[in-house]
Structures are given as structure tokens and as C-alpha cells.
Amino acid sequence: MKRYISIEEYFKKESNNRRKKTPKYIIILCISTIIFSIYIIFKWHLDNYKTKQINKEIKEDININNNYGELINPSNNKNSNYYYYISFPFYQVDFSKLTQKNKDTIAFIYMKNTNINYPVVQTNDNNYYLNHSFDKKENKAGWIFMDYRNNINNLSDNTIIYGHSRIDGTMFGTLKNTLFDTWQNNKDNYIIYLSTPSENMIFQIFSIYTIKSETYYITTTFNNDNEKKTWIETMKKRNIAPIDTEINTNDKVITLSTCKNNRDERIVIQAKLIKKQKR
Numbered sequence: 001m002k003r004y005i006s007i008e009e010y011f012k013k014e015s016n017n018r019r020k021k022t023p024k025y026i027i028i029l030c031i032s033t034i035i036f037s038i039y040i041i042f043k044w045h046l047d048n049y050k051t052k053q054i055n056k057e058i059k060e061d062i063n064i065n066n067n068y069g070e071l072i073n074p075s076n077n078k079n080s081n082y083y084y085y086i087s088f089p090f091y092q093v094d095f096s097k098l099t100q101k102n103k104d105t106i107a108f109i110y111m112k113n114t115n116i117n118y119p120v121v122q123t124n125d126n127n128y129y130l131n132h133s134f135d136k137k138e139n140k141a142g143w144i145f146m147d148y149r150n151n152i153n154n155l156s157d158n159t160i161i162y163g164h165s166r167i168d169g170t171m172f173g174t175l176k177n178t179l180f181d182t183w184q185n186n187k188d189n190y191i192i193y194l195s196t197p198s199e200n201m202i203f204q205i206f207s208i209y210t211i212k213s214e215t216y217y218i219t220t221t222f223n224n225d226n227e228k229k230t231w232i233e234t235m236k237k238r239n240i241a242p243i244d245t246e247i248n249t250n251d252k253v254i255t256l257s258t259c260k261n262n263r264d265e266r267i268v269i270q271a272k273l274i275k276k277q278k279r
Contacts, residue, residue: 069200072251077246090277104122106121106122107146109192111191112186118143120161122147126148130142144161156252158221159254160255162257163258173258178241190241190243191205200279206239206271208240209239209267213266216234251273255268
């Protein structure tokens with residue numbers, strides 16, 4: 001005779017069957033995956049917190065310096081924006097405190113309407129500061145660093161500065177602001193401030209663009225003026241911003257580079273030196 005079971009018994013039986021069908025190693029794997037994911041999220045937030053705390057302490061050592069400086073490669077066109085930007089004041093930084101914290105400190109970079117307001121470090125490769133913070137502790141946020149091929153005391157044709165594009169906006173995370181109209185339509189934004197222990201500098205932006213990962217835009221030196229002229233023309237053609245900055249082979253260039261959306265694409269900002277001041 002067929003035996004009927006209650007609903008409670010049915011579900012209890014099904015539950016037991018499922019437990020029997022699910023191997024223990026799968027359950028353990030699932031639990032381990034969840035724990036590991038929680039750890040990764042926690043570590044990401046912890047790295048960001050540490051980065052912000054370090055930068056908060058650093059910002060106390062920045063001052064505005066209104067003194068005039070030496071003009072670099074002045075434009076012959078008196079209506080050029082060059083003469084608008086050279087009126088901007090310098091930023092001056094107390095490097096004695098920064099170098100006490102990290103002897104790799106060689107400069108300080110600031111950019112309007114972004115979170116870019118950091119000491120720049122340099123070591124003998126382009127790998128260390130991809131996963132080490134300013135305090136030299138391991139940190140996935142890394143730090144802002146200059147290409148090891150460059151010399152801050154004797155600028156190359158092209159000086160490159162790198163940084164991670166962090167989702168929380170730290171490091172070069174807000175470099176993406178430059179791609180939008182709201183940033184590009186503000187004329188005062190087209191300046192990069194770079195200070196070193198020996199001088200303060202102001203650079204005028206001439207190109208903003210995104211591009212697949214390549215090595216051409218991070219060329220540091222050229223064999224002759226023709227090579228540099230071709231390079232400059234190529235960089236200017238890539239520009240997506242409403243600017244027409246005059247630039248020639250006599251100019252020194254600074255290039256900021258970061259990843260776009262953590263993919264094989266770069267956000268690139270390039271500017272020429274227009275004014276400097278000995279400290």
C-alpha cells in the first residue's frame with residue numbers, strides 16, 4: 001500500500017538529499033571564496049584609507065608663492081594664452097619634511113579641479129611604486145612616481161609621471177576629469193604645477209587624450225629636432241580638448257599617464273614648461 005508523507009517530511013527528506021548530493025569540498029570552496037572576497041574588499045578600503053591619511057599630513061606643507069619667475073620659450077604671439085598662464089602664482093612645498101618621510105621624494109605635483117596634489121617619488125625602476133605607498137609599505141594604491149629614465153634636475157625632452165587610476169579618486173584617479181566638458185570648459189584648469197627642492201615650475205597643457213597602451217608617447221629623448229617635431233605634431237593631433245597651445249622643439253614636455261578603467265588603455269595629459277623659479 002502506497003504511503004503518503006506530510007509536507008514537512010517531504011521537505012526534510014529533500015533537504016537531506018541535497019546535503020548528501022553536495023560534496024563537502026564544494027561547500028568549503030564556497031566559504032573560502034566568500035572569506036577571500038571579504039578580505040580583498042577590506043584590504044582595498046584599508047589601502048585607500050592609509051593613502052588618504054598620508055596625503056592629509058602632506059598637504060599641510062604647501063604654500064602659494066606669488067613671486068615672478070623666469071619665462072621659458074616665450075610666445076611671439078602676444079595674444080597667446082601663454083601670457084595668461086604665466087601670471088599664475090607658483091606652489092611652494094616644504095621638501096625638508098617630505099624627504100624625511102621618504103628619501104625618494106624628488107618633486108611635488110598639483111593640478112586644479114582634480115585630487116592630484118602629491119609628492120612625486122622616483123627609484124631605479126618603474127615597478128616598485130606600483131604597489132608601495134609613500135611610506136614604502138605595500139599598498140595596491142601605489143604612489144605617484146617619475147619614470148626612472150628621467151632626471152628632475154635636468155629635464156628630458158619628455159618627462160613622464162605615472163600613477164594608478166583609483167576608483168576612490170586617489171592617485172591619478174581624477175585624471176579622468178580632464179576628459180569631460182565640465183573640466184575642459186574652465187580655462188584655468190590647463191596648468192600643471194611641479195615643484196622640486198631647487199625650483200618651482202608651471203606647465204601649460206597642450207594635449208589631452210586616451211589611447212591604447214603604447215611606448216611612443218612616453219619617449220623621453222629624441223635624436224634630433226625632426227624626430228621631436230614629428231612627435232609633438234602627433235601628440236597635438238591626439239588632443240580632444242578645446243585648446244590650441246603653441247609648442248615647438250625648444251619646449252620641455254611633461255606627460256601624465258594612467259590607466260583608463262583598469263584596461264589596456266591610457267589617459268594621457270601633456271604640457272609644456274612656461275615658467276620656473278629658483279628656490
